[in-house]
Amino acid sequence: MADQFDSALDLLRRLNPAHTSKNLSAICSLIPAEEENLLASVDQPLSVRRCKKSGRDYLLCDYNRDGDSYRSPWSNEFDPPVEDAELSSERVRKMEVRANEAFDVYRELYYEGGTSSVYFWDLDDGFAGVVLLKKNSSSTAARGTSGAWDSIHVLEVVEGGRTSKYKLTSTVILNLGSSGEALGQLDLSGNMTRQVEQDLPVDGDEGHVVNVGKMVEDMELKMRNLLQEVYFGKAKDVVGDLRSIPALSESNRDKATHREMINSMSGMKV
Structure with missing residues (x-):
């Protein structure tokens, strides 16, 4: 097996x-x-479901799944209902509610749309959780382009008095597509995972939400910059070397002009 x-x-x-x-x-x-x-x-792209009780969208993943049912972070109920479902403690549930409120604001500020969900559960020496963010670029579908961003941030918190140990594993799944007469079919898809551990001071349960928020924000910023500078930059260089947007006749004319200039300069006497 x-x-x-x-x-x-x-x-x-x-x-x-x-x-x-x-x-x-x-x-x-x-x-x-x-x-x-x-x-x-x-890790696979996240799916969206509408909470029947609150009417709000939430994201599905393996961390809020029980068989074929998924728990909504807004109502704390499974859909379809699950008998004897294992739920987090009252303390952890309160932190989960506060974290969902905070990341809902973060999602609107950074993504200007999309869907976010946060799930927390108990551990023997602390708690664990996952922060999910999804944004589809459907507004450009009519122009032949599409895009989807899914970020999955899994965290583990070991509590130890005034300071706690945080372990964050973040994965970004990016799918970009474009089609047109100039470029033809272009598909750029992949995922990237990064991990970080930090010992941070904690001031009550609200402090956990603040610390998690800062770590996720910093990690997303680093991963976005890495994607833009390294992966997109490299892909642009490769595509630029392989394919030429201008017509072949125009490229040949530019090359001929360049050769003529070089030849005339080489024939000049100093």
């Missing part, structure tokens, strides 16, 4: 990341015994 699990992960790494959800579903149907392990190990 371990060989099947490792082979499935290896196969998913080699397939088009834009189709991760479809490929993962197909692999799970082939090896149903490893479905739970695969769903817990593979």
Whole structure:
């Protein structure tokens, strides 16, 4: 079974990341015994569901799932309902509510739309959680371009008096597509994961929400800059070397002018 699990992960790494959800579903149907392990190990684009009680959208992931049901962070209820569902303690639930309020503001300020969800649960020596953010660029679909950003921030907090140890593992899934007569079909998809650990002072439960918010904000800023400067910059250089937007005749005319200028300069006497 371990060989099947490792082979499935290896196969998913080699397939088009834009189709991760479809490929993962197909692999799970082939090896149903490893479905739970695969769903817990593979990051895939987040899905959105409407909370029936509050009327607000929330994001689905493996951390708010119980079988085929998902818990809404707004109502704290599973859909479909689950008997004897395991819920977080009252203290952790209060922090979860406050964190959802805070990241809802963060989402509006940084993403100007999209959907956010935060889920917390208890640990023996603290608590853990996940911060989810999703934004689809559907307004440009009519012009032949599309884009989707999914960020998944998994955190673990070990409480120790005045200071607590925070471990944050962040994954960004980015899908960009473009089609047109000038460029043809362009698909840029992938994911990136980074991890950080910090010991931070804590002033009550509100301090945990503040610390988590700062860490997620800093991590997203670093990952956005890295994507823009390294990955997008490199992709732009590669595409620029491989493909030319101007017509071939125009490029040839520029090259001929350049050669003529070089030849005339080489014939000049100093």
